[in-house]
Amino acid sequence: MAWRGIFKIFSTIASGKNNLPEEKMDFEEETGDRVLNDEVELGDEEGEEVLALPLPHLPFFPGFHRPVQVKDPKLLAALQESYARHAPYVGAFLVKDEPGTDPSLVSGSKAEKNIYDLKGKELLNRLYEVGIHAKILGIRGDRVVLVALGRIRIMEMVDKEPLTVKVGHLKDKPYNKDDDVIKATSFEVKSTLSDVLNTRSYLKRTCTKCIDNSEFPRLADLGAVISGAKNLQCQQVLEELDVYKRLKLTLELLKKSMEISKIPELVLETDSKTTLSAAKFRERLEGNRDQIPLHVLQVINEELSKLQQFGASSIEFNETHNYLDWLTALPWGIYSDENFDVFWAKKILDEDNYGLADVKERILEFIAVGKHRGTTQGRILCFSGPPGVGKMSIGRSIARALNRKFYSISVGGLTNIAEIKGHFRINVSSTPGKMVQCLKTVGTANPLVLIDGVDKLGRQHARDLTSAVLDLLDPEQNAKFVDNYFFFPIDLSKVLFVCTADVVDNIPKDFLYRMELISIAGYVTDEKMHIARDYLEKSTREACGIKPEEVEVTDAALLCLIEKYCHEAGVQNLQKHIEKIYHKIALQLGRQGVSYEPAIADKPGEALVRCAGELSKKDVTDFKTIQESEAIGTIEKVVVDISNLADFVGDPVFNAERIYDQTPVGVAMGLAWTAMGGSTLYIKATQIEQGEGKGALTLPGQLGDVMKGSAQLAHIVARSMLFKKEPDNRYFANSKLYLHVPLRATPMDEPSAGCTMITSLLSLAMKKLVKKDLAITGEFTLLGKILPIGWVKEKTIAARRNGVKTIIFPSANKRDFDELATNVKEGLDVHFVDDYNQIFDIAFGDDQETGK
Numbered sequence: 061m062a063w064r065g066i067f068k069i070f071s072t073i074a075s076g077k078n079n080l081p082e083e084k085m086d087f088e089e090e091t092g093d094r095v096l097n098d099e100v101e102l103g104d105e106e107g108e109e110v111l112a113l114p115l116p117h118l119p120f121f122p123g124f125h126r127p128v129q130v131k132d133p134k135l136l137a138a139l140q141e142s143y144a145r146h147a148p149y150v151g152a153f154l155v156k157d158e159p160g161t162d163p164s165l166v167s168g169s170k171a172e173k174n175i176y177d178l179k180g181k182e183l184l185n186r187l188y189e190v191g192i193h194a195k196i197l198g199i200r201g202d203r204v205v206l207v208a209l210g211r212i213r214i215m216e217m218v219d220k221e222p223l224t225v226k227v228g229h230l231k232d233k234p235y236n237k238d239d240d241v242i243k244a245t246s247f248e249v250k251s252t253l254s255d256v257l258n259t260r261s262y263l264k265r266t267c268t269k270c271i272d273n274s275e276f277p278r279l280a281d282l283g284a285v286i287s288g289a290k291n292l293q294c295q296q297v298l299e300e301l302d303v304y305k306r307l308k309l310t311l312e313l314l315k316k317s318m319e320i321s322k323i324p325e326l327v328l329e330t331d332s333k334t335t336l337s338a339a340k341f342r343e344r345l346e347g348n349r350d351q352i353p354l355h356v357l358q359v360i361n362e363e364l365s366k367l368q369q370f371g372a373s374s375i376e377f378n379e380t381h382n383y384l385d386w387l388t389a390l391p392w393g394i395y396s397d398e399n400f401d402v403f404w405a406k407k408i409l410d411e412d413n414y415g416l417a418d419v420k421e422r423i424l425e426f427i428a429v430g431k432h433r434g435t436t437q438g439r440i441l442c443f444s445g446p447p448g449v450g451k452m453s454i455g456r457s458i459a460r461a462l463n464r465k466f467y468s469i470s471v472g473g474l475t476n477i478a479e480i481k482g483h484f485r486i487n488v489s490s491t492p493g494k495m496v497q498c499l500k501t502v503g504t505a506n507p508l509v510l511i512d513g514v515d516k517l518g519r520q521h522a523r524d525l526t527s528a529v530l531d532l533l534d535p536e537q538n539a540k541f542v543d544n545y546f547f548f549p550i551d552l553s554k555v556l557f558v559c560t561a562d563v564v565d566n567i568p569k570d571f572l573y574r575m576e577l578i579s580i581a582g583y584v585t586d587e588k589m590h591i592a593r594d595y596l597e598k599s600t601r602e603a604c605g606i607k608p609e610e611v612e613v614t615d616a617a618l619l620c621l622i623e624k625y626c627h628e629a630g631v632q633n634l635q636k637h638i639e640k641i642y643h644k645i646a647l648q649l650g651r652q653g654v655s656y657e658p659a660i661a662d663k664p665g666e667a668l669v670r671c672a673g674e675l676s677k678k679d680v681t682d683f684k685t686i687q688e689s690e691a692i693g694t695i696e697k698v699v700v701d702i703s704n705l706a707d708f709v710g711d712p713v714f715n716a717e718r719i720y721d722q723t724p725v726g727v728a729m730g731l732a733w734t735a736m737g738g739s740t741l742y743i744k745a746t747q748i749e750q751g752e753g754k755g756a757l758t759l760p761g762q763l764g765d766v767m768k769g770s771a772q773l774a775h776i777v778a779r780s781m782l783f784k785k786e787p788d789n790r791y792f793a794n795s796k797l798y799l800h801v802p803l804r805a806t807p808m809d810e811p812s813a814g815c816t817m818i819t820s821l822l823s824l825a826m827k828k829l830v831k832k833d834l835a836i837t838g839e840f841t842l843l844g845k846i847l848p849i850g851w852v853k854e855k856t857i858a859a860r861r862n863g864v865k866t867i868i869f870p871s872a873n874k875r876d877f878d879e880l881a882t883n884v885k886e887g888l889d890v891h892f893v894d895d896y897n898q899i900f901d902i903a904f905g906d907d908q909e910t911g912k
């Protein structure tokens with residue numbers, strides 16, 4: 061459609077009834093005499109039935125005419141019929157961009173892609189509700205020429221095929237023509253429009269008159285069309301019935317258009333290096349220019365004009381160039397479409413992570429709530445647990461499930477606030493902070509950002525660093541996040557933040573109350589077997605380029621690896637061991653084709669010796685020969701079994717958590733919690749002096765006050781217990797004792813080892829062994845009660861990992877235990893107790909051997 065024609069008609073309508081210029085005559089000749097009257101008559105409240113014509117490209121504004129290609133034959137036939145019946149009215153509605161399409165792309169093509177396949181309700185859902193009442197001026201082939209009369213809104217569907225809808229006519233809200241604010245705004249629109257037209261000489265002549273003659277509502281419409289803005293922005297102008305607001309929207313679009321057009325001007329005026337740079341920056345902006353905030357466009361223009369003032373080899377040139385490089389590389393207004401489908405999310409979570417049913421359920425709830433609210437923003441999930449339990453991996457899966465890009469920022473090692481807030485732009489090496497770097501890397505403004513290690517922030521004693529991270533997370537602050545490098549606000553409100561922490565107690569308090577904590581305790585052996593087999597081994601094998609048929613790591617070898625080499629709560633260490641195995645397998649497979657040493661494949665032990673050292677020159681030459689000649693013969697499968705496991709990963713490491721098979725007299729096993737997860741620990745009572753009336757207890761000097769208190773109490777309880785069970789036994793009265801508590805295993809100064817201490821003291825006094833493979837945890841009070849303890853899941857997992865068969869928990873922890881997954885509880889003999897007598901009977905039951 062020629063612009064000239066469009067504006068001819070627009071100027072007719074814009075000029076109003078009292079001033080019918082010659083264009084009006086032209087228009088009447090072409091269309092009959094109803095147009096102006098239609099414009100005035102519309103606005104009645106009655107609904108009207110019209111055929112719905114989808115507009116895949118720009119919306120239509122009253123006063124314009126346009127040819128539209130109709131590809132749906134049924135719709136075309138219906139339009140032809142109405143035209144023949146002299147009822148040539150139609151509703152033209154812009155097609156929404158398909159969900160998942162990139163708004164930065166030219167939207168018409170995307171919207172158009174499958175719109176013609178849609179019918180009835182489906183088609184209706186893809187149309188914007190507010191559209192244009194249009195009159196058919198003529199039909200030629202599949203092209204229907206329309207003139208837009210006024211705004212309408214869809215009320216309901218009347219017919220499915222071709223889609224027919226009942227519409228209501230929309231009127232602009234009344235406004236005061238003499239209002240100073242409206243007048244001033246319209247004046248600004250006019251002057252910006254003139255500026256824009258100065259850069260488009262082909263429109264200038266036709267439009268200038270329209271601008272002068274248009275009333276405010278029409279001026280706003282005209283401005284939106286001339287701004288060249290994309291679908292959504294124009295549709296917003298179309299939907300706005302408040303004239304002042306419509307003028308403001310248009311003004312924004314025009315200003316952006318102006319800023320963009322300044323950039324090519326600059327390109328033309330400057331030297332070749334500047335021209336090249338400016339052209340590069342402009343090209344980057346082209347895709348999403350409508351999404352770039354006006355204030356950023358203004359900064360870009362200012363910087364571009366500075367660029368031409370500096371010599372291409374000057375420091376200032378490079379600084380400004382870097383700045384522009386960052387400015388234009390950020391994904392202004394580019395978002396990935398968030399996916400709230402919980403079934404999809406479940407599939408992704410299962411695909412990436414084994415087990416963790418309770419954690420996954422919480423995440424699905426989070427996504428479902430996000431769906432109802434329309435956003436997942438505002439709530440911050442924090443995954444806590446020892447290293448290697450999958451906190452980061454779960455974060456990555458959430459991003460995948462929600463269709464957001466993923467980026468992780470480890471705050472544990474940060475020491476300088478500039479790493480978050482950016483460096484001030486003082487020299488060429490200045491850079492923005494991590495958050496801006498993140499946006500540039502992911503290329504969308506709504507990634508999922510994992511703040512890794514928030515518990516380590518507190519350790520830095522750097523308040524400003526902590527508060528900088530807090531500002532990032534705070535939904536009220538982050539819409540206006542200011543990076544020092546840019547010095548203007550950047551909107552981070554669409555970023556979804558997720559945090560991780562090893563130790564919840566170390567998370568700064570200001571963070572805690574904004575977060576929803578989800579703890580991951582660790583894995584039992586069978587879970588580790590699944591993770592190793594289905595996830596770690598698979599990904600490592602693929603990373604090494606080894607085919608499944610070339611290798612077999614037996615179940616026995618994996619089990620041995622888990623039980624003897626990797627005692628951790630998570631699987632980080634297990635992953636490293638599996639990688640170690642596969643790297644050696646890769647080397648073995650590589651060597652198999654070497655005819656001079658066929659024995660290597662059969663004897664991994666020898667291979668190990670060779671791998672451990674550097675490859676000899678001869679080896680390298682041989683590898684090359686193999687690759688070049690592709691003379692690898694039949695590859696023999698490498699089998700890693702329990703017998704040759706040590707050849708791949710060395711000898712098993714000493715397990716400090718399981719020192720004794722049967723604890724000796726005076727030793728009892730307890731359960732503790734550390735930053736590495738749950739663990740077992742041994743409490744050992746020893747006699748250091750003997751003699752009438754020497755009864756006393758000494759403790760390790762570094763023991764915390766709470767533990768010291770519970771040890772003293774344990775001594776008293778043990779004495780009274782001994783008196784009850786063996787009244788003649790004077791052991792405690794005549795012995796100075798030392799109670800050893802391993803400090804490394806009990807970094808928390810807490811009282812849950814109380815019952816274990818009593819048991820070790822009694823074992824020593826009665827010279828009786830404590831029941832084999834028994835672990836005891838519980839706090840004892842002077843009133844004789846056993847109080848509940850924390851970390852039941854972590855402690856149970858640690859107990860299983862270390863071969864414990866029987867656990868004693870306080871009764872009040874029964875509920876926590878019952879909630880654990882069956883595979884964690886399976887096969888354990890668990891007792892819940894209220895007083896120490898019950899523990900005594902289990903620990904020193906009749907079948908217990910004496911240690912005499």
Ligand code: ADP
Pocket residue numbers: 412413414415416445446447448449450451452453454560591595596630631632635
């Ligand atoms: P964290 O962040 O807790 O330290 P990671 O997420 O980095 O742990 O996990 C370490 C490795 O273990 C990753 O390769 C991860 O994919 C894997 N992993 C951990 N838990 C699971 C699980 N439940 N299923 C599959 N792989 C897991």
